[in-house]
Amino acid sequence: MKFNPKNPSWANRDRFVLSNGHGCMLQYAVLHLFGYDLSIDDLRNFRQLGSKTPGHPEAHDTPGVEVTTGPLGQGFANAVGLAMAEAHVAARFNKPGYTLFDNYTYCFFGDGCAMEGVASEAASQAGHLQLGKLIAIYDDNHISIDGDTNCAFTEDVMKRFDAYGWHCLHVEKGDEDLEAMEKAIAEAKAVTDKPTVIKLTTTIGYGSKLQGTGGVHGNPLKADDAKSVKAKFGFNPEESFAVPQEVYDLYGKTAAAGAAAEEEWNKLFAAYKKEFPTEAAELERRLAGLLPEGWEKALPVYKTSDPAIASRKLSETVLGNLYSVLPELVGGSADLTGSNLTRAKIAEDFQPESTGLGTYGGRYIRYGVREHAMGAIMNGLAAYGGIVPFGGTFLNFVSYAAGAVRLSALSQVPVIWVATHDSIGLGEDGPTHQPIETLAHFRATPNCMVWRPADGNEVSACYYVALTSKHTPSIIALSRQNLPQLVGSTIENGIKGGYVLEEKPGADITLVSTGSEVGIAVDAATELKEKHNITARVVSMPCCEVFDAQSKEYKLSVLPDNIPTLSVEALSTLGWERYAHETFGLNRFGASGPYKEVYEKFEFTPAGISKRALATINFWKDVKPLRSPVNRAFEHII
Template sequence: MASSTSLTLSQALLARATSLHQSSTDRVSLATFTGLKSSSTTTTTTPLLSSSRRAANRRCAALPGPARTRPGAVKAVSVETAVGQAADTALVEKSINTIRFLAIDAVEKANSGHPGLPMGCAPMGHVLYDEVMRYNPKNPYWFNRDRFVLSAGHGCMLQYALLHLAGYDSVQEEDLKSFRQWGSRTPGHPENFETPGVEVTTGPLGQGIANAVGLALAEKHLAARYNKPDNEIVDHYTYVILGDGCQMEGISNEACSLAGHWGLGKLIAFYDDNHISIDGDTEIAFTESVDKRFEGLGWHVIWVKNGNTGYDEIRAAIKEAKAVTDKPTLIKVTTTIGFGSPNKANSYSVHGSALGAKEVDATRKNLGWPFEPFHVPEDVKKHWSRHAPKGSALEAEWNAKFAEYEKKYKEEAAELKSIITGELPVGWEKALPTYTPESPADATRNLSQQCLNALAKVLPGFLGGSADLASSNMTLLKMFGDFQKDTPEERNVRFGVREHGMGAICNGIALHSPGGLIPYCATFFVFTDYMRAAIRISALSEAGVIYVMTHDSIGLGEDGPTHQPIEHIASFRAMPNILMLRPADGNETAGAYKVAVLNRKRPSILALSRQKLKQLPGTSIEGVEKGGYIISDNSSGNKPDVILIGTGSELEIAAQAAEELRKEGKAVRVVSFISWELFDEQSDAYKESVLPAAVSARVSIEAGSTFGWEKIIGSKGKAIGIDRFGASAPAGRIYKEYGLTAEAVIAAAKELS
């Protein structure tokens, strides 16, 4: 039996994980720990298989039967010993058709959804969830589970059907019947925060495969750090299904290039090669050799020619993929979208629309399916019912393994446990540096590097890197080397010039061990435009990535408007569940990192300066946590004549203006407004103490768009900012020409007060 310590670890993990899914906690059962052993499987190495560019011939698989063989390619060879313990072929086919019709019925009932992919990919899904993957349906958050990502998220009914059959409490029959409805746990694309058993949120094509690269990176990194010759405590695979659309998106190439470079051998991706996109056959816009491209990216490539009924081919491909340990594997599976539909299979019309009652009936007849909608035959139900006890046994076995690990490797076990549970070390925040007004002026990007290195010493799950700008973003962790194929234990991740892929990979890292693995990534702030979709998914999926964005304004100077962010701060303030932080000096930078580390369900963006800034009197880590706070004030009774509000590099300008106004007898309050989101969360009483409603004379200054500032300064206030693109010139000259000066603040204050 597992020790009490191990039980505590698993229970703590489940409790922590379910707290991240508050809408679903009442449906998740606590795992049982039986201590049973699962049967081990063996794999044998098969010869390296290659594939060629698909031919232009169409498949004719509307009716059940093997897909057409394409000339010039080598397919996966079937083997007698399956990857897992397979059922007899008749039951396998019945199970696969159950998956198909659960998807068909759910889409039909909702009159909305995408039935084509689930119908075509059901064999892949069945083999993975029924024969290959290691998971515990009663504890979807068991740490050492295999991860599955449906990158082609529109086909989510495939995953919901599989979760339902496997015994996940999160997807009951009623959940399938409420597919895409208000309050449902089966939304129109997979959402990790909504449906336990879903690892990452997918839908925007390409995000999922990039997330999967992050998941696989996390596994390889933790395995390298914590596995021992006598105890491989971290040992799981990441499986992905992606489609033609994912392949077309640039993010997939960025992420898969890195996966090949890093040699992520436990990443196995299934490419649903069905040749159909929304506009028609992929021949109209997508004719490259995916096989050769992935071979060039450093992947092992296998072609399963018959993804419709070639179950042994799929099993053999997985077996071969597992035997290749030094590189990721792409299994190209040629399928028929909408397989089994007599009139719509292999057409774009089956991609994103319900089949319609007439075609559903025809498909039932075609596949010999006499059952009512949403029916799971008893023999299929009985067959799948073994996964709950099997999964609990797998987890119990791992718990016992961890208990032995903990006895022998106490220090490593304590670190790994903190990563698994997301518990931060006691007093970690004391490692953050503090500054005084006498401390040297410095760019907040440099002060950020001091914080990053301080945090890396005390947070075992802290890692990250830059998009080929580490020396400019100042993001290198000096006490660690580079995460590479042969040094995966290191914590500096070199992403290359791949901003979009970088962001999505970091989402995968964060969601692998929520709260415990804390990834950061960096580039110039203006280049968030290259990664905005990944940042949005961070916010949506509650992935606590820390985005370190330097060169945050016209203050970068001569590089000019292509590199000078203007609208970016405002745009991220408009994005839900994002913390947008723009620190003004060292103390605020340290405070921003404290806030970012503590917010594990909310990504943070730190906008940091290239130019040196003074260490200001009155700034503090504690103030940052309020979002907006007073750094200086010579008024009394909470009745200043004017309130000057600044962020980042312009807070210093506001402070200078205040000094001059006070010399003229003005009662002036200076407020640092580092984070609108944090300020919004404060009590009304606190907000009134900082920005009293009776004081309408308010001036804000920020080197960015003035959009949105009326919310803070009111209709009678004055926002000084930039509502046009920047210019190429020394920073000081641009500030003067654009009117971001103390003189401009003083003039506005006098006009209002």
């Protein structure tokens, strides 16, 4: 591998992913030996509070760790994303005589990863994409937590990978045959039109009394066994955390070679800048994570006289406008392009040229029906640098990728989910496709922005915040049905996460809502005034997480004391108690039928909201003073 421990972020370094992340102590030890910023004391503090060596690899904690792994299969899919990113930036920036990007992505995975569906999805995608610079090493030791894999996992993994279109190799004596390992990696590098998997047959706990058994999988060796292993391999059994200087020197030669390789790359890039100044400036900007000056002018602005438009269609307009402005925007859909509306008209597909379907320079990814792999691959694309990934599916099926979404948030990578068909408003597809609990789930995920815009200006606001947030993923929930352009809606208001859409002096109630229900709440406020002489103010809350980040003074101006608040959202009510005294939503599954009839059935109508608003006012009328739910003994965010 080529890498420079003194600059772990060198753009053309080889990437290494430990998908079976429970083996991370070995990775930490190797990083230390090569001279990354990990000391012997850091190794001693393995799994201790505040250390650089957590129980599974975390990209933002440990220098040299590329992606956060641990949930099995995720790292494998991340590696596919890293390899896709290399193929794309190489196609975009390499010029004759100037090979800026040609790094390899290496991934270690075990039986657990091979069993997880997300790895299978990603492996299938990688085979189709012919990712020749992806090399995966399968630690074939026949042991998982339950013991010998014969109890649950007896398939021929290599036949599966062969069917996916991978080049398959086998090193039979993986405990000791270093020559065969090196030969296999050399052969893998020689195959340029397929990813390679190397089956490395090993013995778990090799050299210990427990070798080949599940007993060594998750437990440290006993003291006598540890001494025995050290003696067997020529170490002083009485020493711990001791490294001979000659070992540091040997590892240092590789580190020095990596530093020299980066220096040569820097010289190459300096010459490249003179010959291709436009491309060089774009590359520097993208690697720095900066957006081009004035990019936000491409975000559309709407007037109330503009027609009602589905927010998925509004999202399509944003993506189309940004396509030529933000070349780092790379994404696709999980086989729902015509429903998610994620493909710009001038987009080219990301495909191997041999397929005749596109090129690696293309920016639209056909993920197929692989939501979970798409989410994990996006994490890899984002981790590579210089790419802002987005992916589309129905909101309900983002749940298929919940493991990847959680790791996006934990890894602090700004991926964007274009999640259409966001409610019972999708109608005829029925309860199997209508999300109910989905937003509550992802709103409960730390460091994850969940957006549900009500009109065109709020859609533009969603994308503005998603694209300017450097360490937080976004899920943008978008409607199938048309939504009106609302009075009081602006991009400037939307980027606050929640704002007063309609302010009314002396209001009797606040209606707070999201997405397609905001327009209905506005109509309910009119009905309350005309039929009941009740004054209602209306608040739109496109993103609770962003609203939570505002000052307490601002939040109380939006959801003030002494006015009862009713939330309205055609999804689970869970979580709305933080903002409203009463909640109107769905705590059951939906129904199949034309969307207007479904809304009528569950009373998400002006009349249905008005009925509940009157009940809310009556219930809370004798509570004096009435405190806003925003007022709390302490902030709920730690």
